[in-house]
Amino acid sequence: MLYSKELNSIKKSNRLRTREIFDNSLVDLASNDYLGLTTNKQLFEDAYKRVLQENYTGPKSSQLVNGYNSIHKEFEKLLCKANKFEDAITVGSGFLANISMIEALVRKGDRLFIDEDYHASGILATKLLEKNQVILFDHNNIEDLKNKYKKFSSKKRNIIAIEGVYSMQGDLANKQIFNFADDTNSLLIVDEAHSSGVLGDNLLGIFDFYKIKPNQNHIKMGTLGKAYGSYGAYILASSHIIEYLQNRAKAIIYTTAPSLFDISLALQSLKYILANQELIKSKILKNLNIVKDILNIKSNSLIIPINIGNNKKVIEIQTKLKEKGFLVGAIRQPTVNSAIIRLIAKIDIKEDDLIEVCQFLKENR
Numbered sequence: 001m002l003y004s005k006e007l008n009s010i011k012k013s014n015r016l017r018t019r020e021i022f023d024n025s026l027v028d029l030a031s032n033d034y035l036g037l038t039t040n041k042q043l044f045e046d047a048y049k050r051v052l053q054e055n056y057t058g059p060k061s062s063q064l065v066n067g068y069n070s071i072h073k074e075f076e077k078l079l080c081k082a083n084k085f086e087d088a089i090t091v092g093s094g095f096l097a098n099i100s101m102i103e104a105l106v107r108k109g110d111r112l113f114i115d116e117d118y119h120a121s122g123i124l125a126t127k128l129l130e131k132n133q134v135i136l137f138d139h140n141n142i143e144d145l146k147n148k149y150k151k152f153s154s155k156k157r158n159i160i161a162i163e164g165v166y167s168m169q170g171d172l173a174n175k176q177i178f179n180f181a182d183d184t185n186s187l188l189i190v191d192e193a194h195s196s197g198v199l200g201d202n203l204l205g206i207f208d209f210y211k212i213k214p215n216q217n218h219i220k221m222g223t224l225g226k227a228y229g230s231y232g233a234y235i236l237a238s239s240h241i242i243e244y245l246q247n248r249a250k251a252i253i254y255t256t257a258p259s260l261f262d263i264s265l266a267l268q269s270l271k272y273i274l275a276n277q278e279l280i281k282s283k284i285l286k287n288l289n290i291v292k293d294i295l296n297i298k299s300n301s302l303i304i305p306i307n308i309g310n311n312k313k314v315i316e317i318q319t320k321l322k323e324k325g326f327l328v329g330a331i332r333q334p335t336v337n338s339a340i341i342r343l344i345a346k347i348d349i350k351e352d353d354l355i356e357v358c359q360f361l362k363e364n365r
Contacts, residue, residue, distance in 0.1 A: 014311035015332050026327040027353050029344050034198050034302050035280060036348025037229030037269050047265035059257035063089075064246065067257030075267040076234070082274060083204055085214050085236035089246060090258045094193050094223035095121040097233040100249035101189055101221065102161070103128045105241075111154040113137055113145060114161040117168075119191055122161055139166075142176040149184065158186040164195030164206030168336050170303030172199075175210050181217060189219045197227025198302055203273050203280060209300070216240070227273070230265040232258040283347035287354060291345055294358035304343040305331075306365050314339045317364055326357050341365070 010016050037043060051057055054069065061067040076088035091097040102125035106112045110133060114122060117139040126134040135152050138144040140162075149158070160181050162173045173190065181188035192205040200208025205222065207214060214220070220236040235245065246252055273280065284302065292298050295306070308314045311332040318330035318341065329342035341361060345354060 013333070014315065015334070022327055025325065026322060027325055027349060027357075028327055029346065029349060029354075029357055030327045030329040030342070031344060031346070032194065032226040033229055033348075034227045034344065034346055035229070035273070036346055037227070037272065039348065040229070040272070043229070043265060043268040043272060046268045047261060050264045050267070051260050054260065057260060059260055061256060062253060063257040064253055069257070069260055069263075071260050071264050071267065072257065075263050075270070078267065078270055079234055079236060082202070082270070083207070083214065083220065083236055085218075085220065085238075087239040087242040088234055088236045089242050089252065090263055091233045091235060091252060092255055092258050093231070094119070094191070094221070094225070094233040096251040096255065097221045097223075097235055098122040098191065099125045099128075100245060100251040101219065101235065102126060103251065104245055104249035105157075105159055105187065105189075105219075106133055107157065109154055110157040110159060111135060111152055112159045112161060113149060113152075113186075115139055115163065117166050118161055118163060119167065119193070122191065140171065140174045140177075142174050142180060145177060145180065149180075149186075153184070158184065159189065160186050161189040162191070164190055164192040164209075165199065165301040165303065167194050167303065168331060168340065168342065169305050170194075170299055170301040172209070172300055173206055178210065178212055182215070185217060187217050187219065189221065191221050193221070193223040193226055193233075194301065194303060196222040197273055198284065199300060201277075203227075203277055224262065224266040224269075228266045228269040230269060231262045232266060280347065286351070287345040287347060287349070290351065290354050291343075291358060294355065294362055302345045302347075304345055306341040306343060306361050307338055308341055308365060309338045311339045314341055317341055317361070320364070321357065321360060324356075324360070326353065328357065328361075 059067040072090050079088045098121035106129050113135045116136045135148050137148050162177055164173055196205035197203055199205050202208050216238045222234055224230040224232040291304050297304055314330040321328055331342045332339045
């Protein structure tokens with residue numbers, strides 16, 4: 001077989017990935033559905049009714065042909081109002097959003113300084129650039145960023161790319177990087193996939209958490225398949241940047257516009273989050289306190305990594321918890337440097353269930 005050697009190597013290292021339809025009776029502590037909105041049938045019905053108000057139900061074409069719909073526009077307007085950005089554009093997925101931004105924004109002679117733990121989509125996008133344009137800096141390390149910036153910065157544009165919350169370890173972006181981007185007049189890309197809907201006084205992410213007022217050099221990207229319980233992504237920026245992206249970003253220009261239903265569902269979720277901020281924040285705080293009390297892990301995000309360091313053992317722990325009725329993530333190399341159990345303290349989980357899982361992990365890690 002064509003790839004037998006490669007597959008056997010993956011199997012021997014306990015890194016084989018598989019697709020599985022899990023038992024619906026399992027308590028989900030593995031997914032990125034942080035607020036449990038995928039089970040909110042009222043949001044689904046409202047999204048469905050909104051799509052039925054249109055003359056058609058699918059996007060039909062690229063946004064730049066005739067795929068742009070009033071549902072896209074309505075969602076973008078609410079995003080801008082809530083996040084205090086000038087303009088927005090919806091994109092088919094977070095993966096496409098990162099491809100769009102990095103491929104389009106880094107022009108000849110520019111430099112991109114990107115966190116070494118940035119999402120795989122962003123790292124893949126850097127392969128479209130010239131090698132000398134891309135500078136990886138140590139994860140969340142402001143001193144390493146400063147040193148590399150001093151050595152490699154361009155006389156043209158300099159762009160810094162970070163995440164609001166990093167998907168595997170759940171740690172927050174270093175606030176000093178925001179300050180540094182402003183001080184150097186660098187363009188700052190912030191991937192808010194795992195922070196939007198979870199962090200901040202208004203649950204709008206890392207800008208909200210740090211109380212940073214968006215300005216002309218800020219770009220915020222977020223996905224809709226996590227806290228928003230849908231699928232797709234958005235990019236928020238100045239009107240100038242959004243106009244540029246819709247004219248130069250190939251992953252926007254040459255793809256079908258995002259699904260009307262997915263954007264409609266995200267719109268309903270955003271409205272729900274804005275209307276229920278205090279309730280959601282209280283549930284987040286309660287769960288994080290349970291994690292802190294039992295596992296002695298203090299976190300601002302709902303991603304709780306438990307370092308195991310052994311690919312085989314994380315699968316064993318995951319299997320034992322499945323037998324008890326709980327599903328957690330077993331994340332192995334090369335996704336992470338050292339194997340972890342990735343517990344998501346989702347707010348729709350019963351308190352007793354979260355306590356039981358945390359207690360088990362405390363005793364078996």
